[in-house]
Amino acid sequence: MGVGRAIDEDPLARLLAPPPNETPEEREIRLMLEAEARARSERIDDQIRAEKAALKKNKPVKVLLLGQSESGKSTTLKNFQLAYCRDQWEIERASWRTVIQLNLVRGINTILDLLAKELAGAQDHGLGDDSDVSDVESPPSPPSRSGKPRPPKELHFGGKHRLLKLRLAPLRTVQRDLEMRIGIHAGADVHDVISSEPGSPVLGSSGRKPQEFFVRSATSWKELHSRMPSDGTNTKIQDAQTRETADIIAGCAEDMKTIWNDPAVREMLIRKGVRMEATPGFFLNDIDRIAVRDYEPTDSDVVRARLRTLGVQEHRIKFTKGPAAGSEWYIYDVGGSRTQRYAWYPYFDDCDAIIFLAPINCFDERLAEDRRVNRLEDSYVLWKAVATSKLLAKASIILFLNKSDLLKQKLESGVRLRDHVHSFGDRPNEAEHAIKYFQNHFRDILRKHSPEPRPFRSHITSVVDTQATAVTLSAVEEGVLRDHLQRADLL
Numbered sequence: 001m002g003v004g005r006a007i008d009e010d011p012l013a014r015l016l017a018p019p020p021n022e023t024p025e026e027r028e029i030r031l032m033l034e035a036e037a038r039a040r041s042e043r044i045d046d047q048i049r050a051e052k053a054a055l056k057k058n059k060p061v062k063v064l065l066l067g068q069s070e071s072g073k074s075t076t077l078k079n080f081q082l083a084y085c086r087d088q089w090e091i092e093r094a095s096w097r098t099v100i101q102l103n104l105v106r107g108i109n110t111i112l113d114l115l116a117k118e119l120a121g122a123q124d125h126g127l128g129d130d131s132d133v134s135d136v137e138s139p140p141s142p143p144s145r146s147g148k149p150r151p152p153k154e155l156h157f158g159g160k161h162r163l164l165k166l167r168l169a170p171l172r173t174v175q176r177d178l179e180m181r182i183g184i185h186a187g188a189d190v191h192d193v194i195s196s197e198p199g200s201p202v203l204g205s206s207g208r209k210p211q212e213f214f215v216r217s218a219t220s221w222k223e224l225h226s227r228m229p230s231d232g233t234n235t236k237i238q239d240a241q242t243r244e245t246a247d248i249i250a251g252c253a254e255d256m257k258t259i260w261n262d263p264a265v266r267e268m269l270i271r272k273g274v275r276m277e278a279t280p281g282f283f284l285n286d287i288d289r290i291a292v293r294d295y296e297p298t299d300s301d302v303v304r305a306r307l308r309t310l311g312v313q314e315h316r317i318k319f320t321k322g323p324a325a326g327s328e329w330y331i332y333d334v335g336g337s338r339t340q341r342y343a344w345y346p347y348f349d350d351c352d353a354i355i356f357l358a359p360i361n362c363f364d365e366r367l368a369e370d371r372r373v374n375r376l377e378d379s380y381v382l383w384k385a386v387a388t389s390k391l392l393a394k395a396s397i398i399l400f401l402n403k404s405d406l407l408k409q410k411l412e413s414g415v416r417l418r419d420h421v422h423s424f425g426d427r428p429n430e431a432e433h434a435i436k437y438f439q440n441h442f443r444d445i446l447r448k449h450s451p452e453p454r455p456f457r458s459h460i461t462s463v464v465d466t467q468a469t470a471v472t473l474s475a476v477e478e479g480v481l482r483d484h485l486q487r488a489d490l491l
Helices: 002-008 011-016 024-058 073-084 086-093 096-120 159-167 170-185 190-195 221-226 232-251 253-260 263-271 284-290 299-304 338-343 375-388 404-412 431-449 466-487
Strands: 061-066 214-216 308-310 313-318 328-333 353-359 396-402 457-460
Touching (some): 061 073, 061 466, 073 086, 073 313, 073 328, 073 466, 096 170, 096 232, 096 299, 170 232, 253 284, 299 466, 353 375, 353 466, 375 396, 375 431, 396 431, 396 466, 404 431, 457 466
Parallel strands (some): 061 328, 214 308, 353 396, 396 457
Antiparallel strands (some): 313 328
16 A cells, blocks of 8 residues: 555655755745745746747738739839838939830830831731730721721831831840840840840741840849949940940930821831830830930839849848838749749748739730730639638738729720620729729639638729829738737737
8 A cells, every 4th residue: 555655646746845844944945945936937938928029029021922924013012112222222223224225125126026017018917025915906997988897097108117217226236235234234144145036025027926035033133233343444344335325225316206106106006906005114205304315214214114024032121110110021022924823832831911913904905925814814813812822811911903094094095894894794984983893803702712701901003103102002011010910919
């Protein structure tokens, strides 16, 4: 029986039990030491809890920019940089001059490609990556008195257009030089840059789509372009190249304005469904300001500039003011083309917020990489995939219904939404009603497919409008921070 009692006895209880024959004085000392030990242990626990809370609070906020290609993700990232990283923005401003010049020259070369086909009497077989091409055939000519549609008027191109084409020919070389300069700064192989054709939205005679010029996200072309090299000889060479490029562009300014404003050229673009104004990096209305020798980019120019980037761009923002002061955000701009979407999923883990950009002006357009797929339908599919993902069940989702300005222009030009989205029905063909319809559709998808109930947050945006977007980003900043702190149990 003594053995059984020894086995059943708790060793910890024996250790903590008062010593036998303890005197009152010894007991008082023992209790005092135990109280001090408990207080010390509680202080340590409080410190550990405070450190954990601080880690949660100071943990970087991870934000993903998602959406199809040319939905406005990179432009949104530039708006974040403009609003919250002003010093770095000013350092990098000059590096965008080359990109904006490239955008302007490429737009003119696009027109020259189309004009060359007209002058040669060749049929146009399609358009490439840089154009914003509608599914819709060109609007028919008004009917004649007999009720039969009139054939479209023949476009008349003559000696003036041939002369313009000849006088603007140096811009071909300028485009190649600008692409090579950006490519070398981005760390590209010189042979690859020289051997690749200049990006153009028009198919060549072979019928093959030329590749749009791009840089890889892993390169730091802006830093290299902004940093002055230590070799004085290289500096002089670069300065000479920059001046030569500016001289050629300035010398072609009047001819560029003439060809862009030519009525026959404008009619040609309409008939071919080429909306130059809707293409990323459109600067043809700014020739007077940009095609000068001492051109300096404005904030708006940098935001509107187009440089295709492959891969994932990461930008870190340390907030110094506002609700998020003291916090750091990691913002990721992931590629939106179909071939790049596989790279999204590794970034879903531990994501705090998604800013999803849906371009609502593209209801009548097709994906550049798959002409069978409507761009609006593709946005719905992507939104559903994001809403359904269990990895993102705890993440905040903010929807940007982007390019609302282009939607308004398109509807006012006579394009009818119901001809492409039959469920729109007999609603008025106005931007206000179209936006409300799109909002409701995206909201229904989220409510139906989200693994957990969560609020639907949407903003009507035109992210090339820097002032309006700054207001939107302020609201997004506050909402994302609040959700982040709630998840960290600090609210």
